[in-house]
Amino acid sequence: MNQTTTTSTSLFGRLRHGLRRAALRLAPGARIDEALLEELETQLLMADVGMDATRELMARLRQRIKSDNLVDTAALKAALCADIRDLLQPVAQSLQLESETLPFVILMVGVNGAGKTTTIGKLSQRFQRQGNKVLLAAGDTFRAAAVEQLQTWGARHGTPVIAQAPGADPAAVAHDAHIAARSRGCDVLIVDTAGRLHTQSGLMEELRKIRRVLSRLDENAPQECLLVIDAGTGQNALKQIEQFNAAVNVTGLVITKLDGTAKGGIVIAAARRFGIPIRFIGVGEQAEDLQPFDAGAFAAALVGEDPAS
Numbered sequence: 423m424n425q426t427t428t429t430s431t432s433l434f435g436r437l438r439h440g441l442r443r444a445a446l447r448l449a450p451g452a453r454i455d456e457a458l459l460e461e462l463e464t465q466l467l468m469a470d471v472g473m474d475a476t477r478e479l480m481a482r483l484r485q486r487i488k489s490d491n492l493v494d495t496a497a498l499k500a501a502l503c504a505d506i507r508d509l510l511q512p513v514a515q516s517l518q519l520e521s522e523t524l525p526f527v528i529l530m531v532g533v534n535g536a537g538k539t540t541t542i543g544k545l546s547q548r549f550q551r552q553g554n555k556v557l558l559a560a561g562d563t564f565r566a567a568a569v570e571q572l573q574t575w576g577a578r579h580g581t582p583v584i585a586q587a588p589g590a591d592p593a594a595v596a597h598d599a600h601i602a603a604r605s606r607g608c609d610v611l612i613v614d615t616a617g618r619l620h621t622q623s624g625l626m627e628e629l630r631k632i633r634r635v636l637s638r639l640d641e642n643a644p645q646e647c648l649l650v651i652d653a654g655t656g657q658n659a660l661k662q663i664e665q666f667n668a669a670v671n672v673t674g675l676v677i678t679k680l681d682g683t684a685k686g687g688i689v690i691a692a693a694r695r696f697g698i699p700i701r702f703i704g705v706g707e708q709a710e711d712l713q714p715f716d717a718g719a720f721a722a723a724l725v726g727e728d729p730a731s
Contacts (some may be wrong), residue, residue, distance in 0.1 A: 425702065426537040427580070438585070438609075446462065446466070446469070446499065446724070446725055446726055447465065447726070448461070448462065448467050448495040448498070449495060449498065449652035450495060450496065450607060451494055451495065451496070452494060452495045453493060453494055454487060454492060454493060454494065454495070454497075454498055456601070457537060458495070458497075458498075459480065459483070459484070459656060462481050462498070462502075463476060463479070464485075464681060466479060466480070466687065468533065469497060469685045469687035469724065470656045470657060470685040470686065470687035470688045470691065471687035471688075471690045471691055472657060472660070472687070472688070472690070472691035472694075472695075474691070474693075474694060474695070475509070475672050475687075475690045475691045475695075476692040478509075478694065479502065479506065479509070479690075480504045482725050483498065483501060483502060483505065484529060486501045486505075487501075495638035499725050499726065500678070502723045502725050503725040504603075504721075506690060506717075506720075506721035506724065506725065507717050507720075507721040509694060510689070510690065510693050510700075510715075510717035510721060511695060511717045511718075512693075512697065512701060513675075513693045513697060513698065513700045513713050513715075513717075514653060514699075514714075514716060514717040515674075515700070515701070516714040517646060517648075517702070517703065517714075519549070519552075519610060521645045521669065522642060523640050523642055523643075524603075524604070524606065524607075524608070524609055525557065525600070525603040525608045525610055525611040526609060526610050526611070526645050526646070527600065527603075527610075527611045527612075527613065527636055527640070527643040527644040527645050527646070527669070528540055528543075528545070528610065528612045528613065528616065528644060528645070528646045528647075528648055529613050529620060529629075529632065529644040529646070529647045529648070529670065530610070530612060530613060530614055530615060530650065531615050531629060531635065531647065531648070531649050531650070531666055531672070532617060532649055532650035532651065532666075532672060533617055533652075533662060534617035534677060535617065535652065535654040536617065536651060536655075536725075537616060537650055537652060537678040537679060537704065538614065538617060538650040539568060539571050539572055539575070540560070540678075541648075541650050541676055541678060541702075541704065541712065542572065542575065542612050542614055542710040543559065543572075543575030543576075543578070543709070544612075544704075544709045544711075545612060545702075545712070546575070546576070546581045546612060547577055547579045547581075547709045548578075548590055548611070548709065548712065550579060550581065554609040555606070555607060555608045555609045555610070555611050556581050556608065556609065556610045556611075556612065557581070557582055557583075557584065557599060557602060557603045557606065557608040557610070557611050557612075558572055558575075558576050558581055558582070558583045558584070558599075558611075558612050558613075558614065559583070559584045559585075559595055559596055559598075559599030559600075559612070559613040559614060560572045560573070560583055560584065560585035560586075560595060560614055560616055560633065561592040561595045561596055561599075561613050561615045561616070561632065562608045562614050562617065563586065563587075563588055563589055563590045563591070563592050563595060563615040564589075564616040565588070565611055565616070566588040568614070568616070568617075569585050569588065571652075572585070572614055573585065573640075574677075581693060582606075584598055584602050586598070592615060592616065592628060592631075592632055593631045593632045593635040595613075596613050596633075596636055597630045597635050597636075597639065598636055599611055599613065599641065600636060600639045600640070601639070607616050613632065613636075613644070615628075615632065616628070622653070626665070626666075626669040626670075627669075629666075629669055629670045630669055630670060633670055633671075646673050646674055646709045647670050647671060647672050647673050647674070647677070648672075648673070648674045648676055648701060649662070649666050649667075649672045649674070649675050649676070649694070649698075650675075650676045651663070651675055651676065651677050651678065651688075652678055652679050653677050653678065653679050653680050653685075653686060653688055653689070654679050655688070656685065656688055657688065657691065659688050659691075659692060660688075660691060660692060660695060660696075663692055663695075663696055663698065664676070664696075666669045667696065667698070672698055673698070673699070674698065674699045674700070674701040674721055675692065675698055675699070675700045675701065676700075676701055676702045676703070676704070676712075677689055677692075677700060677702075677703045677704065677715070678703075678704035679704060680703055680704060680705050681704070681705045681706045681707075681711070685703060686720075686723075686724055689703075689720060700715040701714065702714055702715060702722070703715050
């Protein structure tokens with residue numbers, strides 16, 4: 423077994439363990455009837471799949487039951503796994519560090535507690551291992567502790583951090599970091615921002631300002647705007663995506679904390695409603711636990727199927 427296969431298998435195991443609270447539970451060998459379908463629909467809703475996505479999946483299943491002559495729960499789960507995988511496949515797009523100009527700028531946004539700064543640390547380590555020169559910008563000047571946290575991550579992985587005094591203009595930090603990244607020949611610049619509620623209009627305007635400043639320095643920047651979502655927030659995540667996307671044009675999602683109490687179905691709801699690429703998912707505390715999103719592995723973990731089935 424090669425290293426890629428081993429990593430994929432290990433990730434699936436951690437993902438399946440993380441989604442164990444949400445994994446669908448249907449009696450093995452039971453025949454398909456209306457009561458079973460109603461139970462499955464309830465479980466999908468309880469797993470945070472959401473009403474719209476649940477209705478779509480159930481409609482597909484009912485059609486499959488007729489067209490493919492499905493008779494028991496084993497066939498039903500296999501069909502559901504395939505349907506979820508097909509729904510998620512279009513958004514399973516890995517992040518490609520490709521740009522006509524350098525640095526490739528990643529603007530990180532999200533609400534308080536979503537795991538944004540931790541994700542930045544994991545991403546910086548990932549990019550460095552791929553041979554990229556990375557620079558971090560401490561744009562969360564609202565909290566001194568946030569700057570210190572980012573500097574700690576930077577020191578841990580030997581990644582330089584551009585920072586200013588607490589209370590400084592975040593757009594000015596991004597400006598200086600971009601100039602520093604160019605002068606140092608950096609491949610990637612990751613800009614942290616203050617964790618904020620999507621309802622805070624003043625802080626959302628601050629994000630818009632950062633985007634404007636970066637685009638003046640490079641019309642292509644930021645090349646990626648990553649929104650970090652805590653999977654445990656459930657359906658509230660949809661409102662976050664809507665508001666952040668309206669403010670800064672989100673180009674990718676990072677779904678974190680799929681190793682805790684998160685039910686996971688929000689991934690399906692977000693994919694169906696917005697179609698924004700899901701770049702990474704987080705299934706643990708270690709850097710290697712942040713992995714590119716795999717639609718098939720996720721579907722299998724949620725349904726309780728083998729990923730190869």
